[in-house]
Amino acid sequence: MKKINKIGVLTLVLAMILSVLLSGCSQESKPSTNEQASKPATEEKIKVAFVYVGPVGDFGYTYAQDQGRKYLESQMKNVETTFVENVPETADAERVFTDLAQKGNKIIIGTSYGYMDYMVNVSKKFPDVVFEHCSGYKTTDNLGTYFNRDYQARYLTGMVAGKYTKSNVLGFLAPFGTPEVIRNIDAFTLGAQSINPKVQVKVVWTNSWNDPATEKTAANSLIDAGADVLAMHVDSPTFAQTAQDRGVLAVGHDSDMSKFAPNSILVGDVSNWGPYFVQVVKEVMDKTWKPTQYFGGIKDGGIIDITPFSDKVDKDFQATVNAKKQDIMNGKFDPFSGPIYDQSGTLKVKDGDKAPDDVLLSINWFVKGVSGSIPKS
Amino acid sequence: MNLKLLGNWEIKKTNSSSALKKFGISLTSIVLGLIFAGLFVLLTGKDPLKLYSEILQSSVGSAYGLSETLVEMIPLALCSLGVSLAFRMQLWNIGAEGQFYMGAFGATYFALFFSNLPILVMLPLMLVASFICGGLWALIPAIPKAYWNVNETISSLLLNYVAYFWIAYLVYGPWKDPKGNNFPLTKQFPDSATIPVFGNTRISYAIFLLLIIAIAMFFLIKYSKWGYEIRVSGSSRKAADYAGMSYVKNVLKVMFLSGAISGIAGMAEVSGVLHRLQQTISPGYGYTAILIALLARLNPISILLASFLMGGLLVGGFSLQTSGFPSSMVSMFQGSILFFVLAGEIFNNYRLVRKKA
Amino acid sequence: MIEMRKIIKEFPGILANDQVSFNVNSGEIHALLGENGAGKSTLMSVLTGLYRPDGGDIYIEGKKTEFSSPKDAVNYGIGMVHQHFKLVQPFTVAENVMLSIKDLKQIYNLKEIEQQIIKQSEAFGLSIDPKAKIWQLSVGEQQRVEIIKLLLLGARVLILDEPTAVLTPQEANALYETLLKMVKNGKSVILISHKMNEVLENTDRITVLRDGKSIGTVHTKNTNEKELAKMMVGRNISDVVEKKSHRKNDKVLSLNNVSALGNNGLLKLKNISIDIYDGEILGVAGVDGNGQKELADTVAGLRMVKQGSVSFCGKDCTKSGRKKRIDLGISYVPEDRMTTGLVTDLNAYENMALKSYRKNHGAFIRWDKVRSDTDRLIQKFDVRLASTANPVKMMSGGNIQKLLLAREIDSDPKLIIAVYPMRGLDIGATDYVRRLLIEQSEKGKAVLLISEDLEDLLSMTDRIIVMHGGEIMGVVNPSETSREEIGLMMAGKRKVDLHES
Ligand SMILES: Nc1ncnc2c1ncn2[C@@H]1O[C@H](COP(=O)(O)OP(=O)(O)OP(=O)(O)O)[C@@H](O)[C@H]1O
């Protein structure tokens, strides 16, 4: 044993020396490859990097963000993008952001809430790099946030769900009790109630953004509890497949999910981040970029919208929903218009009022008609 | 035993593995592992040389990369020292991941609820708490093992999930930061509960703890009475009984210490790097630690080096993606190296000889 | 029929076979004699393809042959029964046989195999039930299974490494009858043994190895014990040791109505009462498995007493465990050297620390002292090994035993329990151990000697207790008893009954 170990040590030492040597070689060769790469390009390309919490193939949240990245590349010739997927919200994240900044990326976009503190740290170390963080609330001199008024589309898809439920029970799969999720559930419920006052929304927590196995179980339990239209705020389209298997309806989220369950999906909300990314890049190039807390809605170039309706939604009702969308766009209507009561019956938004943004961004109560409770601190 | 091979070469069992030969074999194994993984990279149409240099560049090729490799090395090496102690006694503690989480739990308790303590009281208190929590967690599978010979492999593994969900319960529930917008995180630790770091790196002073533990472990195993008992018990329980060593007591003691060291790793991570407790605090350190322990043949000093190697691979992993390689490639690299090192073990006992004509 | 010419086999630091030439004719039983570590097992491992020689050639029927695996050797009709059997315990005899011949793609049918087993066992007097499970069989029966396996594989040359070391005298006799039948059928047998009388009675020729070299081959009928011993050791071996009684009147150990359970939970010791005195060698006779090992374990403190009491030097120690009893001065040479008495993965000096490591104060072991002690003992007890830094499993069987004895005696105990201490030892070493134990009794130490060799018991002990079925059948005085009387008691007759009739 004793002998073997000494040898193990020696080996590893040598391996490490070797690795340092090799890295030295690669360092030497690096400048030359860079020169080659930069010579033919007449104009310096601006490098934009994206950090995703899930895989780009999740066909949900991360997929939608990545569609935005692709849109950015297609729209702007002198932009070069990279992405890093499956980055956990652990110590690893800070390293990924640092690494990307060191590799010469001028704009770095982090798409998950849990990156917040790491992005704050890294942004301070790289003052020349612009950071954009989706769904967070902390900003620095070079870290801005962006998000969309997903609740507007939610209200519209809620209307469709309310119209097509027979049992008057809608099911909702929710990951965590964050303001974003609660806001969506509330808007969805309000939309459904506007069509069908008897409707009730049952919430089940999956405690994960992306856990298809749990999502399937949760979807089944909602269907067993009587829900005949399902909605969700997680990252994968699993619930729609379960809905189709069980012969119930569903509304999608984040991207067009009709291809996963054509018989079930009625409509869905869709996030369209591309135009915002283009805007950020342009601002950075023009040197007009400022760290803001961007919160775009339906009227802002479709950063949030609904998908085309399925054939199951009758034309007249489609018109009703589209009219509501128009009202939201030109400011005639807001989903969080009073009177709104919470679950206990307390009046939260008075008749004639609208819930202001700061309430929406930190909302922590369900509206009346939601059954289920928010995990409390 | 002689195995037939093609041509006039054959594999022959040897009892004489010279130091030099073993050294060469371990080195060759790692290189072969890299080459083998490289072939797969080639199959996907990518340039493996670019990939190697990318990993090296990002893990040891820059001051930042090196510092991050050391950041990864701390939890890996601590957990690995923990499991290696149990492995010495043939106790297959694969619960380092759970013990890591429980250590983090113990440390966080003091950080959250005694936040007014001065740093010189707070940090030792957190250390002791993580030590005890990790140790007690390992004691759970140790007791049935010691008294009724219930296999500890499965029970220690299953407890990983229990620990994970216990932390989940806390950060979703009672320990959630009231001002954290309902995200499953505790509030940030006060400065007094944060292990200082070197300059503007993320390497915390926990690295001293690591070095002390590694050196202490080396002397414990090699020169101490208890280390000797562990080695004897690991080789033959009957011999341990015969020599009047208490097997039961040693199982309990070894498992406790094994878990306690992984517990310290958990404290080092929450207090030194993350500065808060959250649902996921480890990308599987406790499992990678097992590979490291085996790779290092349980030698504490080798564990430091192997952890450095693995840490470098982890660090290199994410930058691979920015160069257009899929993230799974790093897992493949790790697997490939491990496979060849284990295969190399066989060549320590066999050698290739040319048949006499 | 088989000829090995100038075989060389080197291990690091030792030339285990140094130009050994050796031949076997068909129809003969050829014995391989030599001291522990002389290179017998190594030579046979070369012949069976387990080791590749570093030099020399093997000729079969005059043709030069090379084996690259034991399977190769089996194909040439050479098979070996190792000291540790390679049988699958929960399987039946037939299933075990099938496992080994399946490779050769000859027979697959279990029924057929059972018939073959019965046929072979009838032909060679190897009575065995093909449907019995291995764990139900005695050691001797398991050995028969190994032999049948080789016969069915078509072996014409059978090699047996110390086959009778683990057998009762009756089983050993049966084995030799079988071997005789086999050579009559034209097969050959190579036999490694340390039991001179067996070799002289049953073999045709004898080859003696010493220090890896072949000393010569002799016809059994032309030689005698003295000559062989001289060939083996290179000097004359003095005759049987003279034993005088050194028994004093101080009781060292007494067991009062002690009962204890065996590993399987059944009562293995029933109401045992014995006293051992200072300077006494107390022998325990009995057929293997009649409670002797449990008795040794109980005295050593490795087995809890279920009923009764144990006292040592007048003090009760019924409840004290092994550690306490080591401190009291009870040394133990267990039957199972390789996994109990020694840790074969550790090296020689690490093994020497097994009992003394607690001695000095503090948390650390004084390895420098252990090392110098080990070197001293290796010198004193003439333990031959390549290096004290090698794992003990690389040492030859006899030297392993010497190392163990050296440690147990050196701790200056009051009582030495020795279980089958001479098993597997060469004549020189056997003689040495005998003297050693007698010497200890002269120094006033008590010895509890458990042995299957009645000669040893009769010549060395002060008293002999005979065990059967976990009970004591009686206590006899070596000078007043006979082998017959002990034999009857071993078979379950009580001494009182013997004398009444
Ligand atoms: N695998 C091995 N590695 C190193 N040395 C070995 C090995 N096998 C045997 N030896 C050494 O070779 C010598 C001969 O050993 P071998 O086992 O052939 O002796 P033997 O005649 O069978 O002795 P015994 O009667 O004690 O069994 C011994 O000194 C032993 O220590």
Ligand SMILES: [Mg+2]
């Ligand atoms: Mg031998």
